[in-house]
Amino acid sequence: MRRYSGITVKLLLAFFAVLLISFAITMFISDRFVRSELRSRSDRMEMRQLDVTAALVRSAYREHWSRGQLLSALQMSGGPNRQIVLLNAAGEVVLQTGGPGEGARPEIDPEALRETLAARDQVWRPADREGKGSIRIAAGPVGGDRSWSAQTILVVSQAFQQDLGLFSGLFRNIMITMLCVSTVIVLLVSRSMTARLRRMTQAARDLAKGRFDVRLQDRHRDEIGELATSLNHMSEELGSLDRMRREFLANVSHDLRSPLTSIGGFVEAMLDGAVPPDRERHYLGLVREQTQRMNRLVNDLLDVARMEGGQLEISPVSYNLSSWIRGLLARMTPDAGRRDIRLALVGDSEDVWAYADPDRIDQVLANLVLNAIQFSPNDRSVEIEVTRDGDRAHVSVRDYGVGIPESELDKIWQRFYKSDKARSARTGSGLGLAIVQFVLEKHGTAASVRSIEGKGTVFTFALPSSEPSHPAHDNRERR
Secondary structure, eight states, X not given: OGGGGSHXXXXXXXXXXXXXXXXXHHHHHXXXXXXXXXXXXXXXXXXXXXXXXXXHHHHHHHHTOOHHHHHHHHHHHHOTTEEXXXXXXXXXXXXXXXXXXXXXXXXXXXXXXXXXXXXXXXXXXXXXXXXXXXXXXXXXXOOSOTXXXXXXXXXXXXXXXXXXXXXXXXXXXXXXXXXXXXXXXXXXXXXXXXXXXXXXXHHHHHHHTTOTTOOOOOOOOSHHHHHHHHHHHHHHHHHHHHHXXXXXXXXXXXXXXXXXXXXHHHHHHHHTTOSOHHHHHHHHXXXXXXXXXXXXXXXXXXXXXXXXXXXXXXXXXXXXXXXXXHHHHHHHHHHHXXXXXXXXXXXXXXXXXXXXXHHHHHHHHHHHHHHHHHHSOSSOEEEEEEEEETTXXXXXXXXXXXXXXXXXXXXXXXXXXXXXXXXXXXXXXXXXXXXXXXXXXXXXXXXXXXXXXXXXXXXXXXXXXXXXXXXXXXXXXXX
């Protein structure tokens, strides 16, 4: 059933419909035009034939030709497609040549014959007044002595019908030839197109089954070729995303198992009394650190789930951005201090206020600062710069670490993506920068990145600035 509803059949049917409609319209117009032209030409020729025949008959009577001589002269002047009939005053046949009907006498309408002879410039068509009959009859007087037996000339002709039949047959043959040739061309073209589409359909099915190594070889520069290119690109992207997903699952499993193992080991050691009392506080601090690490990972996963479900909302307010960043750096100083990394807030001397969701911007900055710490060697610094330019508050997070390869700058915003140099430092989920970009997009802005390998990286974004408001906003509880 699918075979008879495919593109090839539809193209053929559409082509046949267009072709037949075009031929029908062309045939109708051509038939009207050609019929009119042929009728006019036939009328002129028949009128000339009447004049020639009348002159021959008058010459025959004056010069006393024999009946045979007159018949031969009329036969030669009329040709094979015309029959010439001479009538007396009573309408009886005096002489007629061979031709249409092979000697049969044409029907004569006396009234129509009198009208034709009176007009002298019309052709009498007894078979059909519109000229659609098989023969046409032109009538005219001989114009000689009243005593002559031949007084009226009839020219019976089939030339009009033969010419019209020739035109119709030629048009019909052209139409059939064009229809056959066009059908073959459309069939070949449509089969080529459908073969390419079938390959793409199979490629899409393979992609649906998880085979992301599928590649289509299509060098045509048309819409189907563009579709093949898009499918190849989609296959590459899906393959890359699948690899990152597998790596993400492995990393998340490791990131969850490692702190759980550590926490379980510390708790079990304390329960068994293997930890001296004076070291319990130290081990509890380690448990808290591992718990915070797990909490960050779980929060990232929940945020990604809310992002995909469209449930991540923001509640922008006017707040002291500089003060909030100072609090953020105070919270992250212990982590940075263990590697002798210095955190600093630079920029305008006066506090900068912004109109945004403080908690979500705090999440953005926490991810950027954490990345900067992870990518920085020991005894380096990480700077957060806040400046105000008109109605925009600009924020930059700069580190002097390993940097990011230029080829990877467009990929770092993808979920689960992590560069090799990131893996060489601390393990992460690969979700932080994706969350950063999504949160900033919800604020109507975006982050940009500049990086030089071996010299460091700068992440920059802008927020709507605002004027200082009630101090209560500055004391809002921070998560």
